[in-house]
Amino acid sequence: MTTIAxxxxxxxxxxxxxxxxxGATVAFMILVNNxxxxxxxxxxxxxxxxxxxxDLVFPxxxxxxxxxxxxxxxxxxxxxxSAAIWKIVKRGLLIFLIGLLLNWFPFVxxxxxxxxxxxxxxxxxxxxxxxxxxxxxxxALIIYLxxxxxxxxxxxxxxxxxxxxxxxAGDAADPYSLEGFWGTGLDRAILGEQHxxxxxGVAFDPEGIASTIPSIAQVILGFLVGDYxxxxxKNADMVxxxxxxxVVLWLAGMAWGLSFPINKKIWTSSYVLYTVGLATLVLAxxxxxxxxxxWKGLVPNFFDAFGKNPLFIYVLSGxxxxxxxxxxxxxxxxxxxxxxxxxxLTWFFEAVCKPISNRPENAALLYSLSLVFLLWLIAWYMxxxxxxxxx
Numbered sequence: 001m002t003t004i005a006x007x008x009x010x011x012x013x014x015x016x017x018x019x020x021x022x023g024a025t026v027a028f029m030i031l032v033n034n035x036x037x038x039x040x041x042x043x044x045x046x047x048x049x050x051x052x053x054x055d056l057v058f059p060x061x062x063x064x065x066x067x068x069x070x071x072x073x074x075x076x077x078x079x080x081x082s083a084a085i086w087k088i089v090k091r092g093l094l095i096f097l098i099g100l101l102l103n104w105f106p107f108v109x110x111x112x113x114x115x116x117x118x119x120x121x122x123x124x125x126x127x128x129x130x131x132x133x134x135x136x137x138x139x140a141l142i143i144y145l146x147x148x149x150x151x152x153x154x155x156x157x158x159x160x161x162x163x164x165x166x167x168x169a170g171d172a173a174d175p176y177s178l179e180g181f182w183g184t185g186l187d188r189a190i191l192g193e194q195h196x197x198x199x200x201g202v203a204f205d206p207e208g209i210a211s212t213i214p215s216i217a218q219v220i221l222g223f224l225v226g227d228y229x230x231x232x233x234k235n236a237d238m239v240x241x242x243x244x245x246x247v248v249l250w251l252a253g254m255a256w257g258l259s260f261p262i263n264k265k266i267w268t269s270s271y272v273l274y275t276v277g278l279a280t281l282v283l284a285x286x287x288x289x290x291x292x293x294x295w296k297g298l299v300p301n302f303f304d305a306f307g308k309n310p311l312f313i314y315v316l317s318g319x320x321x322x323x324x325x326x327x328x329x330x331x332x333x334x335x336x337x338x339x340x341x342x343x344x345l346t347w348f349f350e351a352v353c354k355p356i357s358n359r360p361e362n363a364a365l366l367y368s369l370s371l372v373f374l375l376w377l378i379a380w381y382m383x384x385x386x387x388x389x390x391x
Contacts (some may be wrong), residue, residue: 015229017286018071020300022064023307023379026176027372028057029128030317034368036349038360043368048241049261051274058128058264059218059275060282064310066222067283069143070230073223076144084144091318092137094391095311099129102318106326115326125195125204126187129315131207131215139219148227155217155224158268162213164262166268178202183210204265211267221249221276225283232293242284250277305379312389313379317371321345 032043032054042053053383076084103124108115143151171180178184184204187196193203225242232238253262253274262271289295306313328341348370353363382388 013071013194015234015291016304017283017290018064018067018226018229019307020290020303021283021286021307022061022068022310023303023305025060025064026058026306026310026314027303027376029061029314030372031368032376033059033317034321034371035364037364039364039368040361043365045264048256049176049263050266051262051264051271055264055271056275056278058131059215059272060279061310062132062135062215062218063225063279065132065217066139066224067226068231069136069140069219069223070226072254073143076112078156088137088140088144091132091391092140094133095136096130096133098315099127099133099305100125102129102216102315103127106322108326110326110328122194124197124222124280125191126197126205126209128207129311131212132311134212135215135219137218137240138216139223141351142216142220143223148224149355151220152224155220158217158220159272163269165210165213166260166266176261176263176268178204178265181210183266185225186210200265206265206267211265213274214267214269214272217269218272218276222279225276225280234287236292239284239288239292242280242287246277246280246284249273249280250275302376305376305383308383308388309379309387312382313375316378317375320374321371 036045044052046052047056056193076087078159079087100123104118106121107118110116127203134136142154146154166182167175169175169182171177175181175182178200187205187208187210188203190209191205196203196208197205199206225245229238229242232241250273253270253272253276254269256273257268260268260270262268262274264271290300324345325343327343329343329347331340345367349363349367353366353370354360356366357363
């Protein structure tokens with residue numbers, strides 16, 4: 001697991017707002033990923049085209065990965081070339097492996113009242129951490145090898161090239177549909193349906209091979225924003241320019257979306273510009289509030305704790321529920337005479353969250369907020385003890 005440290009920029013200044021931005025993103029990732037049963041509409045992904053608040057969380061995190069790269073880039077450039085490249089490659093591969101193991105974890109499951117091993121034959125290969133790993137790996141290599149200006153051109157080529165591929169290689173009738181998208185067939189051919197996500201009712205992976213291409217551009221654009229912040233330091237012009245850039249990118253994404261629909265599940269190029277624009281606006285707002293107006297206290301400090309160990313806490317948010325699901329609590333006897341069982345998380349949801357409100361959406365929100373708070377306690381303690389988990 002890794003959390004990329006943020007050394008001071010050229011001006012010797014540190015941006016607390018970047019940690020808060022990264023931590024808030026992690027907190028909301030945990031919130032939206034742990035919604036049991038019915039939940040409020042903004043906490044759902046768009047069914048296909050479109051963008052809900054939930055659809056902003058993952059691209060904001062990749063944007064934050066790029067921001068962090070800007071602050072470690074001077075260290076990489078000071079290293080031997082082969083050592084720097086190996087460091088990037090090793091980190092990317094380790095994050096991918098952790099994601100793969102998290103998909104497999106806890107390696108056993110209950111079947112006919114017995115614990116049996118989870119088969120590799122049906123293991124999903126890709127996922128959120130794998131997308132982060134690949135976007136980081138290729139984005140960091142491009143940035144290290146080609147520097148900022150050429151990296152911007154490469155990001156533009158990735159977005160434009162992905163659009164062309166989607167139109168040319170997809171189904172002519174509807175290249176932006178689930179079955180018409182060229183990446184669906186690519187993933188099925190390379191990964192095999194048994195190793196793909198089935199959440200759409202068919203084998204389709206929203207973190208698949210093809211849609212990784214524009215996510216690399218997401219990291220590069222995040223780097224360029226972070227690099228601008230690092231070089232300019234804390235001044236009003238920097239923040240003003242970030243607001244302008246954010247609005248321009250957001251509008252560009254909206255405009256592009258008229259022909260290349262904004263869509264998270266196939267990570268369209270318009271979606272990249274749209275979310276990078278919004279992320280830049282949110283980050284600029286946090287810089288203005290925190291660095292210039294001195295906003296401190298409960299809210300920013302709450303998110304800062306998540307921002308110090310972001311990937312570790314995210315992994316923990318997957319590990320804890322999976323471990324809890326293995327614990328069986330007797331829950332009566334079925335009509336057939338077989339004993340029934342529940343688990344601690346289901347018990348908490350049914351016995352604590354549901355009775356509090358008649359609305360199932362409130363129960364789901366309370367459940368997910370409880371998990372966020374539990375993980376915050378862990379993040380806060382780790383930050384207090386200065387425990388930072390790195391690859």
